[in-house]
Structures are given as structure tokens and as C-alpha cells.
Amino acid sequence: MSPRVRVRSCRRGVSGWRGVLGLGTVIALAGCGGTPDGGRMAATEGGVAGGSGEAIPAHAPERFGFGASADAARVAMWDIDVRPDGTGLPAGSGSVAQGREVFTLYCVACHGPTGTEGPNDRLVNTEQWDAYPTGRAVGNYWPYATTLYDYIRKAMPQLTPGILTPDQVYGVIAYILWMNEIVPEDAVMDAQSLPAVVMPARDKFVVDDRVGGSGPVR
């Protein structure tokens, strides 16, 4: 990796952005935006990202000094995402049995008693999806178990989002994974065990290979 951030010019619609899919696998991704005015972006120096010539005049200062410094406590207040390697997972734990109680209280109304009845998204399916979108569920489609934590903590239950404690979130994830036959009934989810869960759909996900141009339709 280059010791500095490098922003590439896009040449007539074909360029590349580098992405990391999965854990630590660096893959070159095709399919950049390719603006006709692509040449205006310059390589950057010293870790300072280059600005758009459209926006920043040459006589602009290196830094404007707008905004307030965010200390660790301020960042921690909002830094709630969880990544596949477990980064961001809080302390706490929950078992399948504890999760069953949480599920009954908060989830059944929208997802059904077995996570298949709806009316909202189907959560449980151990078979290959047969039809879009009804067949897609955690068990056969979600590539990472950590995504459950990221999403449930942020957006569930729908009418009272953010209400669940870490123990409850871990528990309900354990229960959902158990219903999908991914973890055993005595499983306990925490910051160590959750990222270690290998989801059935993990290896199905591939990089977008559409590149524009007159080649084959993708």
C-alpha cells in the first residue's frame, strides 16, 4: 500500500477503486464513475487528500479550521458500527434461550413466530432462495453475522429502535442464528463468538463486474 492516499484520475469511464471485500482480501474493483472532467483530480501529497479544482481556489488555506475537534468520548458516542472482524462489538453476551424471550417480545409481531411468516422481512430460511425477494433470509443470504448486530442495534425494533441492551442484541442474534441452524442450541454470542460464526452465504458474494463500454452485457 502506498504510504499516502492516492486519488486516481478517471480516464473516460474506465478506472478502478480499490476495495476490501471480506477480511483482509484486497481486490481491485472495476467500475469507477468516469467523469469526462476526470483529469481535474490530482494525486495527493503527505496524506492530505487533494481537493476538487472545482471547489477550492488556489489561494485557499491548507486548512480552514472550521468545525470543532472531536475527542475520543465524542467519537465513541456515535461510533456504533460493527464490522465483520468484530470491530465495534460491545461487551456483553446472550444465549439462544435469552434470545427467544427477546424475539417473542420484540420481533414476532413483524417477523412471525418462526421468523418466516412476516409481514416484514423473512429471517429464517435454510434452503437456497427460490424466489426474490421472499426466499432470501439470514440463513441463506446474509454473508456476515456481525451485520445482524450492526443493524439490530441501530434500527430494530422498528417502532422503538435502539431500545435493546447489548445482552438482548447478542441473545436475539443467537436465537436467529439457531433458528437458521447455524449455531447449536447452547450457543452464546459475544464479541468473540459472533465474528467467528461462518455464514452459509459467506462465499456467494462477488465483486460487481460491470464496467460500462461496449463489451458483454453484465
Next chain:
Amino acid sequence: MPREEGSKLSRRAWITTTSGVIAAGLVKTQSDAIRLVAQEAPVSASDPTRVPGRLVSGIGSRAPAEQPRRLVRAEALSSSSRTPLADLMGTITPADLHFERHHGGIPDITYENHEVLVHGMVDRPTVFRMSDLTRFPQVSRVQFLECSGNGGGVYNRDRMPTEVTVQALDGLLSTSEWTGVPVSTILREVGVRPGASWILAEGGDAAVMSRSVPLDKVMEDSLLAYGQNGERLRPEQGYPVRLFNPGYEGNTCVKWLRRIEVTDQPTHTRDETSKYTDPLGDGTVRQFSLMMDAKSVITFPSYPYVLPEQGWWEIRGLAWTGRGRIVRVEVSTDGGRSWVDAQLQGPILPKSTVRFRHLFEWNGRDTMLMSRATDETGYVQPTVQQLWEARGPSTSYHQNHQRAWKIARTGEVTFGLGELV
């Protein structure tokens, strides 16, 4: 009617006050005039050159007979409304008709209290208030925004509708002049650290909408947009600030933006794994399919319009591509057997919609209208068969294939793609 609210004096009040009534001393004040008018029987339409018109007002409104509306499918927290494409002209979408797609409803956020936290692999983690963001050098660009689920109603061979409007089918598309600060300016301010390759953008709504976007993309041309068609962003479009990634699927343009984390990997959030991904025919799933490829739709004539007579008609529509500029739009009036170049209305802007038109003499027979766009990379809008062949039957996002409208002998227009597959 809303238009009356801003008007101090109605037309009939004016008629009254300019008649002999006032001279007789019966009406001394404006409210006397209005009271008097309210007791009158409705007057018939009069010659508008013979009576003064309404007064100026603090805010304008549409003509009473012109009341386009978004199409609301389901009144739910996670739902959408669609832009009435057939009612619009040119390329700009009036802000109050811009399509909506929310996942947890529209939050109430005040401009004064809103903050955007930028942190992660940066030298100076910083909290910006709106007064900070708007002080940075500003840019404005006319660009389209399209949900990648747009047109997903016709991904399925067995469920191809005929009585569907262009609004219901492709109304998750709008075009605005967006104003804001380039993300590159903000990242320059905080200093991106070596090794960074992605950002996570997160909203302050009840869904805490979260999407990962490649760093190269946001450095290229993304905005923190706070302006829309000359005014501040509408609440439905992310007030007071949203991420806007030109040419990328709408869901990545996170509304009500409250946080950007610079990272060295995507976060694999729910909306980039279980949603907004494309199951392919070989059992794999295409992920981070962010680019909106070239597409066109004919907006006139379209269902439920009925051509009242044969003769000269102008076919009109919109074309756009996330990869830059549209260079060509072709129109077919025989179901795709032959094609002619449509006229493109300049200026043709990158990552924006372009209006195309083709003058056509309808001979009164069964006719199938189609359009196909070509972008500057040489990409030609594919047929639906080509997409099905390439992707299999399960992908409903990114359905940018050619559409078709059938004109029957009666002049009735219906969605005709089902007859071609």
C-alpha cells in the same frame, strides 16, 4: 384552495370594490368587501382582461388545475413515493415532487443543532455544524438521483404488467441542482491517513441508514449536499445535509447524514449485503453494484394516455447514465426492428438526465414504441432478454433494460414489454 391563502383580496372582492358598491359607501374596508363577496352567488367566468388579477404573495403555488402528485404505494415507515415523470418537462424535478425512499420515516432535525462527525482514519476527528459546512467553498451541479430498485417491477417475465404508468414503473428517478461542499474538501480538512480506502456514511434517522462507499468515489465528485433546486434540502431528501454520490445508486446517498467514518474496508451493513445486492443466475451474489448504468424511458406517450387521433406526435423521454454523459438515444416505432436517432436537448450534463424527443407520424395502426440510450463509454442500454441472460431471473435491482409502450388502434397506450418477451 391553497392559492387563496396568500392573497389578501380575492378576485371577486376586487370586482366588488371596483363596482358601484364602494361608491355607495356600503363597503369601507377590505374585510367588508370580502364579507359582501362571500354572500354573493358564484360569478361565471369573466374576461380576465376586464378585471384586475390577484395580488402578489409571499409564496407561489401551482395553477388549480395543475396538481401533480407523487405516487405513494404504502403508508409505511419503510416505503417510497414516486415522481410523476409523465407530468414533468425538461429535466429538473420540482423539489416537492422529488421521489422518496425512507427506511425509518422522515426525522425531525433542526438545522441549528445538527452535527456531522468525521472520524476514523483521519488526522483530526472533527464535528461540523451546518454553519461550518456551508462556510466551505461551495459547488452546484445538476445531477440525477435514482433508486437502484427503480423499474424492479418488470424484472419478472411472468409478472410483466400492461396497465402501469411510467411513474409507477420508473418514478424513483429525479433530477435536481444539488448544492453543497465536496467531500474531498472536508476530507482535506481532516486529513486522510494512509491506507484508507472506504468510508462509512451514516444517517441520523430511525433506521440509522448506513452505507459503505469507496474513498476514490467520494474523493472524485461526491458532495455533502445541503441545497436542492435553489433552496435548502427538503426534509424528505435529507435535511439538513445528505451524502450525494453522482451516478451511484440512491441508497448510497445517505440522507440526514450525521457521521462519516474513514476506513480501510467496507462495513458490510445490512443495506449492502441483504439488500441492494444482486443474486445472479450462477448462485453468486453481486455486491457493491453501485453504478447506475445507462437507461432511458419514454414519458410521452405512455399509459394511461390515449392518442385522440393519428398524425404528428412528439415522442418525449429522459435518458441518463451514472458513467458520464449520454451521447445517443435511439427510438424505435416498430418494436425494436428499426431505430432512428432522437434529438437530444442540450446542454448534456454528466451524470444528469437529458431530455430526448422524436417527431413521429402515427398512422393509426398497432405500434410499439421503444428507446435505447448509449453513454460515452459506448455502453448501450440492453434489452430485457440480454439482462435476463446475463443475470438470471432473481435480480430486481438495476433493471435498466429497454422499455416498450404499445399504441393500440384505439390510441390507447399500455406497457408493451410483455409482448416482446
